[in-house]
Amino acid sequence: MDKTRKLITLNEFIIMRQQEFPYAKGELSRLLTHIGLAAKIVSREVNMAGLADILGATGRINVQGEEVKKLDIFANEKFINAMFGSSEIAGMATEENPEIIADDTEMAKNAKYVLCLDPLDGSSNIDVNVSIGTIFSIYRRVSPRGHKPTEEDFMQEGTKQVAAGYIIYGSSTMLVYTTGHGVNGFTLDPSIGEFCLSHPNIKTPTNGKIYSVNEGNFHSFSNGIKKYIEYCKEQDKESGRPCTSRYIGSFVADFHRNLLKGGIYMYPATKKHPNGKLRLLYEANPMAFIIEQAGGLAVDQNGRRILDIKPTELHQRVPLFIGSRNMVEQVMQFIEQEDRLKPENHYD
Ligand code: P6P
Numbered sequence: 001m002d003k004t005r006k007l008i009t010l011n012e013f014i015i016m017r018q019q020e021f022p023y024a025k026g027e028l029s030r031l032l033t034h035i036g037l038a039a040k041i042v043s044r045e046v047n048m049a050g051l052a053d054i055l056g057a058t059g060r061i062n063v064q065g066e067e068v069k070k071l072d073i074f075a076n077e078k079f080i081n082a083m084f085g086s087s088e089i090a091g092m093a094t095e096e097n098p099e100i101i102a103d104d105t106e107m108a109k110n111a112k113y114v115l116c117l118d119p120l121d122g123s124s125n126i127d128v129n130v131s132i133g134t135i136f137s138i139y140r141r142v143s144p145r146g147h148k149p150t151e152e153d154f155m156q157e158g159t160k161q162v163a164a165g166y167i168i169y170g171s172s173t174m175l176v177y178t179t180g181h182g183v184n185g186f187t188l189d190p191s192i193g194e195f196c197l198s199h200p201n202i203k204t205p206t207n208g209k210i211y212s213v214n215e216g217n218f219h220s221f222s223n224g225i226k227k228y229i230e231y232c233k234e235q236d237k238e239s240g241r242p243c244t245s246r247y248i249g250s251f252v253a254d255f256h257r258n259l260l261k262g263g264i265y266m267y268p269a270t271k272k273h274p275n276g277k278l279r280l281l282y283e284a285n286p287m288a289f290i291i292e293q294a295g296g297l298a299v300d301q302n303g304r305r306i307l308d309i310k311p312t313e314l315h316q317r318v319p320l321f322i323g324s325r326n327m328v329e330q331v332m333q334f335i336e337q338e339d340r341l342k343p344e345n346h347y348d
Helices: 011-020 027-048 068-087 125-127 215-220 225-232 251-261 280-293 325-340
Strands: 055-061 066-069 089-094 111-122 134-141 161-169 173-178 184-187 196-197 210-212 264-267 298-301 319-325
Touching: 011 027, 011 184, 011 196, 027 068, 027 111, 027 134, 027 161, 027 173, 027 184, 027 196, 068 089, 068 111, 068 125, 068 134, 089 280, 111 125, 111 280, 125 134, 134 251, 134 280, 161 184, 161 251, 161 280, 173 196, 173 280, 210 251, 215 225, 225 325, 251 264, 251 280, 251 319, 264 325, 280 298, 280 319, 298 325, 319 325
Parallel strands: 089 111, 210 264
Antiparallel strands: 055 066, 111 134, 134 161, 161 173, 173 184, 184 196, 264 319, 298 319
16 A cells, blocks of 8 residues: 555544535434444454454354354444434344344434344354455335334345445454545555545456356256356356366355456356355345446345345345446346246256
């Protein structure tokens, strides 16, 4: 990073950008600032996890049927506390809670926003020191203020998001977010405890050479997806193939690398996950908002734009194809040719 460039902290950036919203009264700015605070607290704990008694499983299974790690609970609690502490959130939907969470205070009942959260995505990687992340999505509530929020506030199409972002706890901790005016990345400088602007106005390459998918599920994929993966492996100098296969098993880490370098992440329908594995409200939608703002695409297995999907359940899953525009369009062509135009094809 150019050391001569003025250091811009996340809070300075948020205030600078608030001036672009003439009618903003600072609520969203305050909310984003509190997200940054919670991220710092979780980052400290994630980086200390190996030393503190916070690794390992809790012995509980969450609403997703997945094993709950101690850090999952820690991150969930820290973000819940920070969000309601901002007084800007009427309620939250998080991966760790089967129902929406609402705060009974008058302040919360009168708040303008609701938040969808995956507090710690990729948590199966926690105990083996692989990068993990937090994903958030913010909506204006649609229910009347002065009352607790309803599920309707969370069942909005992704196009209605006011802001979305993620924190990646990796070789460094980064916070990447959008409010619909581009995508900006901030790297945590632990020596001053501030997120500093390190990746202004992120644009994802239109094409890429990286494909991210769990090929262990290969025989469960549709023919179109199988043929696309085989296409990625073929030798073709002109098109720069073979592609490179990179799959960390941590969505935030795979997404972040592909966002910066170009690539596609795919979690198709499988036998075990007939609707894909990624959740619409707090994984697919926020990342789809970011990737579109960065010039990429995010669609489901029918080629439907993720952000246009009207949610019907809080924890619903959706097959996800997200990343460089050309790569997403290409896999959709294979699905069109092999699955839809040849109805005799079916998932094995
Ligand atoms: P699989 C983590 O549980 C997660 O939701 C994503 O972070 C990750 O990309 C995916 O699931 C990994 O799933 O079935 O390939 O192990």
